[in-house]
Amino acid sequence: MDPDISLVAGLIGDKTRSKMLMALMGGKALTATELACESDISAQTASTHLSKLTEGGLLVVRKQGRHKYFQLRDHEVAEILEKLLNIGSAQTQRSIDTGPSNPDLRKARICYDHLAGSLGVALYDSLMAEGAIIEEFQSAELTDKGKEFFSNLGVDIEGLRNSRRPLCKSCLDWSERRNHLAGILGQWILEDAFRKKWARKRLDSRVIDFSNSGLKKFLHTYRVSFKI
Amino acid sequence: MDPDISLVAGLIGDKTRSKMLMALMGGKALTATELACESDISAQTASTHLSKLTEGGLLVVRKQGRHKYFQLRDHEVAEILEKLLNIGSAQTQRSIDTGPSNPDLRKARICYDHLAGSLGVALYDSLMAEGAIIEEFQSAELTDKGKEFFSNLGVDIEGLRNSRRPLCKSCLDWSERRNHLAGILGQWILEDAFRKKWARKRLDSRVIDFSNSGLKKFLHTYRVSFKI
DNA sequence: CAGATAGTTCGTTGTAGATCGAAGCATAAA
DNA sequence: TTTATGCTTCGATCTACAACGAACTATCTG
Numbered sequence: 208m209d210p211d212i213s214l215v216a217g218l219i220g221d222k223t224r225s226k227m228l229m230a231l232m233g234g235k236a237l238t239a240t241e242l243a244c245e246s247d248i249s250a251q252t253a254s255t256h257l258s259k260l261t262e263g264g265l266l267v268v269r270k271q272g273r274h275k276y277f278q279l280r281d282h283e284v285a286e287i288l289e290k291l292l293n294i295g296s297a298q299t300q301r302s303i304d305t306g307p308s309n310p311d312l313r314k315a316r317i318c319y320d321h322l323a324g325s326l327g328v329a330l331y332d333s334l335m336a337e338g339a340i341i342e343e344f345q346s347a348e349l350t351d352k353g354k355e356f357f358s359n360l361g362v363d364i365e366g367l368r369n370s371r372r373p374l375c376k377s378c379l380d381w382s383e384r385r386n387h388l389a390g391i392l393g394q395w396i397l398e399d400a401f402r403k404k405w406a407r408k409r410l411d412s413r414v415i416d417f418s419n420s421g422l423k424k425f426l427h428t429y430r431v432s433f434k435i
Numbered sequence: 436m437d438p439d440i441s442l443v444a445g446l447i448g449d450k451t452r453s454k455m456l457m458a459l460m461g462g463k464a465l466t467a468t469e470l471a472c473e474s475d476i477s478a479q480t481a482s483t484h485l486s487k488l489t490e491g492g493l494l495v496v497r498k499q500g501r502h503k504y505f506q507l508r509d510h511e512v513a514e515i516l517e518k519l520l521n522i523g524s525a526q527t528q529r530s531i532d533t534g535p536s537n538p539d540l541r542k543a544r545i546c547y548d549h550l551a552g553s554l555g556v557a558l559y560d561s562l563m564a565e566g567a568i569i570e571e572f573q574s575a576e577l578t579d580k581g582k583e584f585f586s587n588l589g590v591d592i593e594g595l596r597n598s599r600r601p602l603c604k605s606c607l608d609w610s611e612r613r614n615h616l617a618g619i620l621g622q623w624i625l626e627d628a629f630r631k632k633w634a635r636k637r638l639d640s641r642v643i644d645f646s647n648s649g650l651k652k653f654l655h656t657y658r659v660s661f662k663i
Numbered sequence: 664c665a666g667a668t669a670g671t672t673c674g675t676t677g678t679a680g681a682t683c684g685a686a687g688c689a690t691a692a693a
Numbered sequence: 694t695t696t697a698t699g700c701t702t703c704g705a706t707c708t709a710c711a712a713c714g715a716a717c718t719a720t721c722t723g
Contacts, residue, residue: 209540209641210524210609212516213453220445223711229437239670252712254671264526273669273720287518288440294511296438298492312437343601346574373571381438413437451681467700480682482701501690501699 218263219291223248224256228265228279228288233413234320236269236278245411282372285319289378296381313382315415317408321378321393322400322415326433328383330396333431340375340388347375347388357392360399360428367391400425446491447519451476452484456493456507456516461641462548464497464504473639510600513547517606524609541610543643545636549606549621550628550643556611557661558624565658568603568616575603575616585620588627588656595619628653 219225226246230237237245243253257277260266265284269276279285315326322330331347334340339353349357354364367374376390388396397415400406405421408414417425426433447453454474458465465473471481485505488494493512497504507513543554550558559575562568567581577585582592595602604618616624625643628634633649636642645653654661 209457210520210526211450211453212457212519212523213448213450215519215523215526216444216453217448220441220448221711222439222441225439225441225444229440240668248711249713250670251672251714255711258671264522275670283518283522287515287522290511290515290518291440291443292438294492294515295440295443298438298443343574343576346571346601348571373574449681468698476681477683478700479684479702482699483681486701503700 215263215265218260218265219288221256223252224260227253227256227260227277229413231266231277231279232285232288232319233317233408234279235408236276238274238276242277279319282319289318289381292381293379296384309414311409311414311416312412315406315417316413317397317415318378318387318389318413320397321387321389322397323378323380323382323387324415325383326417326431327387328380328385329431329433330429331377331385331387333429334388337430342377342386346373347377347386347390349375349392362392362395367395396429443491443493446488446493447516449484451480452488455481455484455488455505457641459494459505459507460513460516460547461545461636463636464506466502466504470505507547510547517546517609520609521607524612537642539637539642539644540640543634543645544641545625545643546606546608546615546617546641548625549615549617550625551606551608551610551615552643553611554645554659554661555615556608556613557659558657559605559613559615561657561659562616570605570614574601575605575614575618577603577620590620590623595623624657 219228223246227242230242230245239253239257240250242257243250246253248256257266257268257275261268261277265280266277267280269278279288313324315322315324317323318327321327331340334353335342337352337356338350339356340347340349342348349364358364364374370391373390375388375392377386378389378393379385380387387393400417400421401408403421403424404418405425406415406417409416425431447456451474455470458470458473467481467485468478470485471478474481476484485494485496485503489496489505493508494505495508497506507516541552543550543552545551546555549555559568562581563570565580565584566578567584568575568577570576577592586592592602598619601618603616603620605614606617606621607613608615615621628645628649629636631649631652632646633653634643634645637644653659
């Protein structure tokens, strides 16, 4: 028999649990109470949900003193959530397009470990325009020019290649319905922006706030043309 | 706000609906009654499930006389189901390994439109060994040698490239936990085997039955070494 | 030590939704 | 036309499970 798809999907299918998972799409490990707060439920309820999610293989947990830190199990899980977001948004797009619906989230947000939103899409476009990457169907490929470009930025390309994860990957943006850059390189770019203090993650949200000067430097570094 | 992931996941999360979806992973469009039968429920219940799945964007429906043919909406949906299968199997592997658990299904089955199971994995391995494809992280790439190989088999490679879907893709096999070939080329290979009457899909199952001579020709054509 | 905080377990309640019988509509065959 | 088949809608039932209050354990703070 096929493995039972409904077990995992049922876990994600609960509204409260999906809130928790989306919070964890921020990439950071969160404690049980943080997750309870994030999804507006009591600590007891959160506890049962979290053990189900862990039991079901969607989360991993690390105990630290009296805290328990939960985290998406791996990129495989993050990818599923991403894909579900896309299908979901294709359906609800009409209702989402109307209303204010958090423009900041649409502009720049974290997608587990890389930059998404209109800024992420603009980055992807300009990397393409500069010839640093080429789009190979679903996955993006780093060109020789791209290798040189990122090496000059201090990226150890060959080192990253040794990882189990793809170097470049294109990931469909649910708000833009266009590709942005995922994969280790996508992760590096975002981490680099954090490291250089160009941007930081807003607390309790997946929004990424760029400072004025940080955004300027980011756009300049990657030759992105991006209005507001 | 994020699109609500729980709506779609909740649809898949019901045991009966997931049975229907798995039946549709066979790639063929099925009628409402067939799907009701497949998932052991009454026609009324099936009807409500099917309208929910359609409303939710997972299925598309085509009316033909007094029949209604349902089908997975597109490859995006099939891919999600595939990924859920993988996560699910990683969890339930222990319980699945024990018991007879349908060895035919593990040997050769259809995965929406391409060949999966141990034979699919063996095919992938030998295409790699022959240097027809190389593994580029998640996606497989056709080499020049591979282009020549498949052109000789009568495949219009450049024609296929114009499609929106990737030519080659590697897809993790839930029973083998190793890659097999998906993408348009994977689809072509399976269709070709059907066309040449090497194999056919077993009714009401995702099992693919190769005839003795068909299997021999298949193995020879793709230089696959495969025991039993 | 006491008190505070993080997390869990148990029992109860309330509700969403899966299921089916019955009845109805639409299309096809006779 | 009548009869059969495929699918849908309605209403009633029943069950799974999310939620929380209360009571518990474990860890940190003073």
